[in-house]
Amino acid sequence: MAKKKTEQKKWPEKWHEVNPGCMVFAAGSAANYKTGSWKSQRPLTDNAKCIKCGICYIFCPEACIQEVKDGFFEANLDYCKGCGICAHECWPGAIVMREEEE
Amino acid sequence: MGKRIGMEVAIAAAEAVALCNIDVAAVYPITPQSHIAEHMADIIHDGRIDAEFITVESEHSAISACAGASAAGARAYTATSSQGLMLMHEILPIVSAMRLPICMANANRAVSGPLNIWNDHGDIMPQRDSGWICLFTENGQEAIDLSIMSFKIAEDPEVMLPCVVNIDGFQLTHMIEPLELPSQAEVAKFLPPRKPFAQLHPDNPISMGCFAMPDTYTETVKAKETALINSKKIITRVFSEWAKRFGRKYNVVETYRTKGADTLMLTMGSMGETAATAVDEMRKAGKKVGLVKLRLWRPFPVEELKAAIKECKTLIVMDRAISTGGAGGPVATDIKSLLYGDKTRPRILNVIAGLGGRDLTVEDFVAMFEMAKKKKDETYELYGVRE
Amino acid sequence: MNSVQNFEIFAPKLIDRKEYISAGHRACQGCGEVLALRHILKALGDDVVVANATGCMEIISSGYPQTAWEVPYVHVAFENAAAVGSGVEAALKALRRKGRIADRDVKTIAVAGDGGTADIGLQALSGAMERGHDMIFFCLDNEAYMNTGIQRSSATPFMAATTTSPAGKAIPGQRTQKKNVPEIMVAHKVPYVATACPSYPIDLINKVKKAKEVKGPAYVHVFSMCPTGWRCASEITIKMGRLAVETGVFPLYEVENGKYRLTMEVPGKLRPVGDYLKPQGRFRHLGPSDIEKVQAQVIREWEILLNKVECMQPW
Numbered sequence: 001m002a003k004k005k006t007e008q009k010k011w012p013e014k015w016h017e018v019n020p021g022c023m024v025f026a027a028g029s030a031a032n033y034k035t036g037s038w039k040s041q042r043p044l045t046d047n048a049k050c051i052k053c054g055i056c057y058i059f060c061p062e063a064c065i066q067e068v069k070d071g072f073f074e075a076n077l078d079y080c081k082g083c084g085i086c087a088h089e090c091w092p093g094a095i096v097m098r099e100e101e102e
Numbered sequence: 103m104g105k106r107i108g109m110e111v112a113i114a115a116a117e118a119v120a121l122c123n124i125d126v127a128a129v130y131p132i133t134p135q136s137h138i139a140e141h142m143a144d145i146i147h148d149g150r151i152d153a154e155f156i157t158v159e160s161e162h163s164a165i166s167a168c169a170g171a172s173a174a175g176a177r178a179y180t181a182t183s184s185q186g187l188m189l190m191h192e193i194l195p196i197v198s199a200m201r202l203p204i205c206m207a208n209a210n211r212a213v214s215g216p217l218n219i220w221n222d223h224g225d226i227m228p229q230r231d232s233g234w235i236c237l238f239t240e241n242g243q244e245a246i247d248l249s250i251m252s253f254k255i256a257e258d259p260e261v262m263l264p265c266v267v268n269i270d271g272f273q274l275t276h277m278i279e280p281l282e283l284p285s286q287a288e289v290a291k292f293l294p295p296r297k298p299f300a301q302l303h304p305d306n307p308i309s310m311g312c313f314a315m316p317d318t319y320t321e322t323v324k325a326k327e328t329a330l331i332n333s334k335k336i337i338t339r340v341f342s343e344w345a346k347r348f349g350r351k352y353n354v355v356e357t358y359r360t361k362g363a364d365t366l367m368l369t370m371g372s373m374g375e376t377a378a379t380a381v382d383e384m385r386k387a388g389k390k391v392g393l394v395k396l397r398l399w400r401p402f403p404v405e406e407l408k409a410a411i412k413e414c415k416t417l418i419v420m421d422r423a424i425s426t427g428g429a430g431g432p433v434a435t436d437i438k439s440l441l442y443g444d445k446t447r448p449r450i451l452n453v454i455a456g457l458g459g460r461d462l463t464v465e466d467f468v469a470m471f472e473m474a475k476k477k478k479d480e481t482y483e484l485y486g487v488r489e
Numbered sequence: 490m491n492s493v494q495n496f497e498i499f500a501p502k503l504i505d506r507k508e509y510i511s512a513g514h515r516a517c518q519g520c521g522e523v524l525a526l527r528h529i530l531k532a533l534g535d536d537v538v539v540a541n542a543t544g545c546m547e548i549i550s551s552g553y554p555q556t557a558w559e560v561p562y563v564h565v566a567f568e569n570a571a572a573v574g575s576g577v578e579a580a581l582k583a584l585r586r587k588g589r590i591a592d593r594d595v596k597t598i599a600v601a602g603d604g605g606t607a608d609i610g611l612q613a614l615s616g617a618m619e620r621g622h623d624m625i626f627f628c629l630d631n632e633a634y635m636n637t638g639i640q641r642s643s644a645t646p647f648m649a650a651t652t653t654s655p656a657g658k659a660i661p662g663q664r665t666q667k668k669n670v671p672e673i674m675v676a677h678k679v680p681y682v683a684t685a686c687p688s689y690p691i692d693l694i695n696k697v698k699k700a701k702e703v704k705g706p707a708y709v710h711v712f713s714m715c716p717t718g719w720r721c722a723s724e725i726t727i728k729m730g731r732l733a734v735e736t737g738v739f740p741l742y743e744v745e746n747g748k749y750r751l752t753m754e755v756p757g758k759l760r761p762v763g764d765y766l767k768p769q770g771r772f773r774h775l776g777p778s779d780i781e782k783v784q785a786q787v788i789r790e791w792e793i794l795l796n797k798v799e800c801m802q803p804w
Contacts, residue, residue, distance in 0.1 A: 009554045015321035015328075020262060021200040022322060022553040023300055024309040028511035030550065030557035035513055054504075058690050059727050061516060061524040063508045079512035083519035083716075084724030097724070125583040128576060152587060154579035159616030163572035166565055166613070170540055170576025173563045175584055178576065196565055295589065302538045302561040302577060303590055309556035311564035318553060 031079075035062065039082025041097040043075050049094035056086035056095060104282045111242035112137035112275040114283065115181075115207055115267075118246040120145045121289040122253050125176035125296070128156040128167035133219045134271035135183040135209040142181075161186035165193045165204070172202035173310050175301030177253060180204065183271055184211035184225040191229065197264050198233030199326055200311055201299070203256035204264040206234075207249065209271040210371065210422075212458040220459020221273045223371065223422040226266070226399075227432045233326050235265040235333055236400040238370045242279035245269045247350060250284070254293050255340050261333045262299055263326075268399075270372040272459065284348060292347055330401045337398060354398035355406040359385060363392030365474055366414040366448070370396045370433065373420065373462050380467035391471055396433070404440050417448040418474050421482075422456045430454065430482030451477060455485035504694065505531040507559075514557040515549040519723025521714030521730060522546060522629045525687040526600070529627060529711070532697035535560065536595045538577050542570035542605035545636040546629060568609035571617035571626055574599035578622045596625065596701055602713075603630040603644035607668050618677045618706045625700045625707045628670060631715035639718045643668040646738070647786065648779055649771045651718075656774035666786065674708040675744050678804060681707040683743035683752075687714070688730030692741060692752055699743070712739045720770020732765040737791040747804040749797040762787050 009017075019025065043056075052071045064079035065086060075086065087095040109117070116138050119127075127146070129139040146155040154171075158164045161182050168178040182190060187208055197204055212218040213225050226236065235255060239245045245267070252265040269275050284292075300308055314322055337354060345351035358378050360366055369377050374395040384391045394410045394417075396403075411417050421431020429435045434452035441447040451474050456462045470485065477483070509530035516523040526546055530537070538561045541547045547564050550557040565573045578597040584590045599617070601610050606628035614626060633651045634640040641654040645663045650656040654663040674682045681703045685693040693711070700707035714730045716723040733739040737759040741752045762784045766772040775783070 011554075012317055013321060013554075015324035018318060018321045018325055019554070020299065020325070021202075021310060022312045022314055022318075024312050024551070024554060024556040025300075027307045027309070027556065027559045029555040030513035030515075031511040032555060033513045033515075035515070038518065058504065058528075059524065059687075061520045061527070061726075062512045062514070063510065063527055064512045067506075076512065081518040083726070084722070085519055085726055088724040089727050125587070126576060126579045128579075152583070154583045156575055156579050156620065158572065158575070159612060159619075163569060163575070163613050163616055166569035166572035167576030167579070169565050170563065170573035170578075171580035172576075173573075174538065174577045174580035175590070176576075176580035178580070193566060193569070200565075295587075302563055303581075304535050304537065304561055304595055305591060307535075307559060307561045309551050309558050309562040309564075312551040312553040312556060313548065313564075314553050 034078045035081055036078040039080055039100060041082040041084065041099050042077060042080060043086050043095045044098055045072070045074065046094050047072050049092045051092055053091065055089050055091065059085050059089050061085070104284070106280040106282045108278050109242065109281045110137060110276060110278050111245050111269065112209070113141045114242055114281045115245045115249050115269060116141035116145065117283055118249040119179055120151050121284065121286055122250055122293055123177065123290070123295055124151070124153050124179045126154045126156065126168065126171035126178045128158050128164045128171070128178070128180050130158050130161045130164045130182065130186060132161070132183045132186040134211060134275050135181050135186070135207065137275065138181040138207055138209070161189040162193065165190040165197065168204045169193065169197050169200065169202055172204050173200065173302050175296065175298040175303070177296040178204050179206070181207040181209070183209040184213055187225045187229065188213060194229055194232035194234060199322065201262040201329070202264060203262055205252045205256055206264065206266045208266050208268050209275045210268050211271040218458040221271045222457045222459065224457070226268055227423040227425070230400055230432060233263065233330055234400065235263055235330065235337070236268065236398070237265065238268045238397055238399060239274065240372050240374045240395065242274070242277065242281045243350065245274065246281060246283060247344060247348070247352065250289055250293065251340050251344055255333065255337050257296055258336045259299060261329065261336050263329055263333060268371060274372040288347065292343070334398065334401050334403060352397060353406070354403040355410050356395040356397055357410050358393040358395065360392035360394060360410060362390055363414055364390045365416040365418065365471060366392050366394050366411055367418040367420060367467065367471065368394045368396060368433070369420045370399065371422065373422065373456060376462055376464055377420070377467045380464045380471070383464065384468060384471060389471070402436060402440065407437070411448055414448050416451060416474055418451045418453055418470055421452060421454045424454050434482065450480065452482035453485050454482055460486065504690070505534065507531070509559045510550065511557045511559060515552070516545070517717045517723070519716045519726040521687055521726045522631050523549065525629055525693065525711045525713050528687060528690050528693050529697050530560065532694040533596060533598065533701060536593065538581065538595060538597050539563070540570050540574035540577055540597065540599045542601035542610060543567040544602035544605055545631070546600060546602070548636055567605055569613050570599040570601040570605055570610060571613040574624050574626070575617045575620065575622045578624045597623065598625045598627060600627045600629060602635070603628060603632060604634045604642045607643045607670050615677065618674060618679050618708065621705050623705055625709060628710045629713045630710060631713040631718060633718050635715055635718045644670070647783060648775055650774060651771070661774055661779070671708065671710050671744070675747065679706050679708050680746055681743070684710045684712070684739065684741055686712040686730045686734055686739060686741060688727045689734065689741060696743060696752070718771070720773070721768045725768060729765070729768065732760070735760040736762045736765040737787050738762060738765055740791065740794055742794065742798070745803070747801055749794070749801050751798055759788065759791060
């Protein structure tokens with residue numbers, strides 16, 4: 001049975017608007033919440049050092065590092081929580097973490 | 103009118119469910135439900151129906167497996183009793199909140215402690231707030247008919263709530279009665295395969311059982327409450343359809359010789375038959391008494407009950423369970439609450455009896471009517487307790 | 490059998506690029522568990538149904554009205570992931586047979602934390618595995634009840650400090666050894682049992698793919714590094730997983746029909762366990778003699794495992 005994949009929920013809902021059983025029909029709708037505000041430091045990549053291995057992509061728990069043009073990798077700062085794993089795991093040290101205040 | 107054959111009620115209940123095109127049955131045995139579980143196993147192992155039979159390792163897993171199955175779109179069934187139902191307790195409100203139309207038979211049995219395997223309603227009463235539709239049967243034919251109807255009621259798109267059919271343990275489950283099973287073709291016409299509102303399948307990925315913050319929980323309570331209250335409409339409608347197809351009419355509140363009665367007794371479950379015999383005896387002796395039988399316990403059929411008792415002066419409410427430390431029996435407590443705001447209401451006498459399988463005879467019911475005449479206060483009576 | 494040092498540089502490019510858990514989930518910074526889940530789902534693809542127990546993964550992903558899941562997902566309660574999964578599996582089987590759903594394989598998986606697996610969930614897990622459902626059970630083991638605030642579980646390692654096994658003056662942390670659930674699964678004759686760690690993603694993915702192929706029960710125990718609960722810096726999450734493997738604290742192996750096989754190569758001796766314990770605040774109170782005790786136990790368990798690898802024959 002086909003159900004609309006995306007649904008715009010206006011908030012707060014009245015009781016008859018709440019989906020039955022608190023089902024959520026919009027798969028992946030958590031992406032509406034930008035966790036990027038959590039970070040106190042952000043990753044900065046020096047593409048000159050990047051060897052395009054994809055390790056940062058593999059180890060990001062947020063799945064916010066994605067491959068961009070020319071095979072480099074970039075963190076989506078809307079979601080990046082600044083955990084520092086990518087910088088720590090990057091072999092050539094192409095990624096460094098910088099404090100948000102800087 | 104079809105052919106009636108002698109059948110044990112538990113067996114008949116399993117046979118009835120087998121007519122319902124169930125997809126998954128997850129059962130764990132407990133006396134006195136075990137004959138339902140065993141016969142279900144026989145039916146499936148003989149290949150008579152196409153369903154998955156999960157011999158789970160506990161009742162908690164039985165209801166959990168049914169939840170998973172129902173969430174995946176299956177018509178799911180289980181059966182239990184007493185301690186098993188208590189073990190399911192955690193999951194019952196979850197299943198109703200998730201709007202999963204699971205159907206269950208409960209072979210009413212006293213709850214430990216002390217351990218007691220015989221009949222009373224102490225197992226279903228603690229579940230009354232769980233959001234399940236709760237029906238009571240009085241005899242084997244009702245056990246068959248309500249078991250089949252429960253699927254239709256539960257799965258109705260305006261209901262989508264789980265449903266439990268109570269069958270008094272031993273008193274009813276183990277009785278052999280002349281019973282009529284509808285044919286498979288008739289049931290198939292009455293009950294098509296389940297069409298779930300939503301189901302777990304990658305063709306349409308959804309998330310079920312999400313958690314709710316304080317800003318939403320109250321609204322979910324209202325939604326569930328409204329669904330349960332409204333289900334009475336659908337229950338009544340299904341009862342009417344059943345009457346048309348099979349000639350047996352059920353009501354959410356049954357009345358027996360209530361016309362002109364100044365004292366009425368209210369019962370639930372199989373004791374109604376014995377109470378009816380007592381009413382007949384007393385009527386023969388010229389006493390103006392009658393019987394009200396509550397078939398639907400949740401949602402509570404307020405209007406129908408009030409209509410049934412509006413002329414009587416005294417209402418004896420039979421409870422086969424107690425709310426320990428509270429106001430007496432659960433049924434009497436509910437009725438008193440519901441009548442509280444009414445300008446005129448009968449005097450209500452709560453009698454708690456038949457606990458732990460203690461037999462209730464015609465003489466007992468006659469004695470209760472006598473006691474009702476004499477009793478001055480409105481405290482509850484724990485009938486027959488040896489003091 | 491490559492440890493990460495011999496990691497093929499091109500392998501990351503072969504990983505399924507689709508994300509099955511969307512960003513925007515509320516896991517802690519540096520959460521090893523959600524990383525493990527991310528790769529488990531990549532290994533399985535679209536045709537799964539997930540039955541999840543109450544716990545970290547459930548809370549960070551499924552707060553109404555949002556969900557991070559891109560695959561069908563159900564959560565019921567804490568102790569019944571395996572039972573709910575059993576019901577899903579049975580339903581999918583019956584419905585497919587009756588032609589009410591598409592005629593193709595859809596794998597049921599149950600996902601629970603160490604509490605929902607080894608403690609409150611053990612009964613349901615045992616029942617489901619014994620009944621032989623076509624289902625993979627994933628234990629995401631962060632070694633405590635992390636979601637409720639770091640209380641101990643039977644998977645909490647010896648001497649680790651948690652809020653219910655604190656490093657007190659009289660009793661220094663967890664008093665018992667970690668419960669060995671993979672062994673329990675082998676005793677259930679589960680056809681495929683494996684341990685995995687997201688610091689070794691290709692190994693994890695391969696094991697999940699193997700588990701998927703089993704037409705019956707499979708169990709994967711996934712080490713889930715938790716910087717929040719283990720009190721270590723979030724950026725060393727992956728390193729902690731590596732250290733756990735290299736010190737022998739969490740060996741990587743698989744058991745196929747009773748035959749044990751290491752899936753890691755540990756050069757020479759095991760790394761000293763102190764390397765693994767020192768960066769973690771939950772082991773901060775351990776003195777040199779405590780570390781010796783832990784080291785002896787790790788070596789003992791390792792030898793027992795090596796023995797099994799050598800001696801156990803397939804059933």
